[in-house]
Amino acid sequence: MEIQRHRGLPGGRAVVGGLLMALAAVGVYVAYDRASARSAAPVVVAARDLRAGDVLAGGDVRTIDADLPAPADGRAFSSTEALVGRVVLGPIADGEIVQAAAVTDGRAAPDLHEVALRLPRGQIAVGRLKEGERVDVFATYDNRTISVVRGAAVVQIEADDDGSLTSSREVTLVVAVPSGDAVAAVVHALRTGDVTVVRSTFAEPTTDEPLSFDGAPSAPSDPGSSASG
Numbered sequence: 300m301e302i303q304r305h306r307g308l309p310g311g312r313a314v315v316g317g318l319l320m321a322l323a324a325v326g327v328y329v330a331y332d333r334a335s336a337r338s339a340a341p342v343v344v345a346a347r348d349l350r351a352g353d354v355l356a357g358g359d360v361r362t363i364d365a366d367l368p369a370p371a372d373g374r375a376f377s378s379t380e381a382l383v384g385r386v387v388l389g390p391i392a393d394g395e396i397v398q399a400a401a402v403t404d405g406r407a408a409p410d411l412h413e414v415a416l417r418l419p420r421g422q423i424a425v426g427r428l429k430e431g432e433r434v435d436v437f438a439t440y441d442n443r444t445i446s447v448v449r450g451a452a453v454v455q456i457e458a459d460d461d462g463s464l465t466s467s468r469e470v471t472l473v474v475a476v477p478s479g480d481a482v483a484a485v486v487h488a489l490r491t492g493d494v495t496v497v498r499s500t501f502a503e504p505t506t507d508e509p510l511s512f513d514g515a516p517s518a519p520s521d522p523g524s525s526a527s528g
Contacts, residue, residue, distance in 0.1 A: 339364040342396055343376040349391040351430035352454030352475055354411070355382045360397060367396075374398045386452065386475075388431035412482045413454055417471045422495045430456055432500040434474060435510075438488035439495065446510040447488045448474075448481045450499060472496060 341362040349359060360379045367375060375396050376382055382397060384406030391401055416436070428434070436447045455473040476482055488494050 339366045341377045342367060343379055343382060345391045345393055345395050345397060348393050349387045350455070351387055351389050352413070352452060352473070353387040355385050355387065355402070357383055365396075374400065390430070411475050411477060412479065413473050413475050414482055414485050415471055415473050416485070416489065416494060416496065417469055418494060418496065420468055420470055422493070423470050423472070428453065428456065428472075428496075428498055430454065432498060434472070435497045435499045435502075436474070436485055436488065437495045437497060437510075438492035440492045442514040444495075444512045444514070447484045447494075448476050449510070450502075451476050451481075 342365040343360050343362055346359055346361045349355075353359065357379060360382050362377070362379060375398060382402060385402040385404075388401055388403065391397060430453050432453050433450045434453055435449045436451060437444055438447050451474040453472060454475050455471075457471040458469075474485075476485060
């Protein structure tokens with residue numbers, strides 16, 4: 300008769316190993332369960348392709364449910380109402396999350412106007428100007444140069460040739476100005492003076508008064524006035 304041996308009970312190391320594996324499995328399950336249970340929050344995304352200078356309306360944005368990691372969640376919006384009236388500072392693709400840095404802090408003025416300036420490349424004072432930046436528009440009449448509008452937002456840039464500001468002979472800028480008076484001043488400058496556009500994105504004007512420079516030569520002094528008696 301063949302005697303069958305009974306299998307012995309697992310040793311202490313095997314028991315401890317199995318317990319650790321069980322605990323690890325429980326930990327993975329708990330972490331997954333917590334991640335799954337975390338509720339997604341509403342996040343505002345673009346409802347269409349947006350370009351710099353667009354004033355946002357209710358139909359331009361929509362909300363989706365998403366779980367954004369920190370710190371991205373602090374730079375997004377949860378309500379479309381918070382964005383209505385703000386101005387887009389750079390292109391935002393359809394479905395892309397609208398972040399705080401992509402729009403202005405405040406709402407646009409209700410009487411904002413857009414004016415197109417088609418100028419020779421040499422009169423656009425910077426080659427790396429981008430949509431959403433701000434510019435000052437100057438006009439030169441004979442020996443006097445004066446600022447026509449300051450801090451106008453660049454809504455659109457169109458360049459000839461390959462689209463580069465540094466190679467095109469003429470560039471068309473569309474700028475947004477805050478009032479009808481500013482529109483009239485820009486149009487008058489285009490028709491009667493030499494217009495120059497200067498990048499002022501990082502400038503902080505200390506006054507609303509126009510900048511002016513009078514380059515007329517001073518009258519010659521009387522030679523006899525400096526002679527001693």
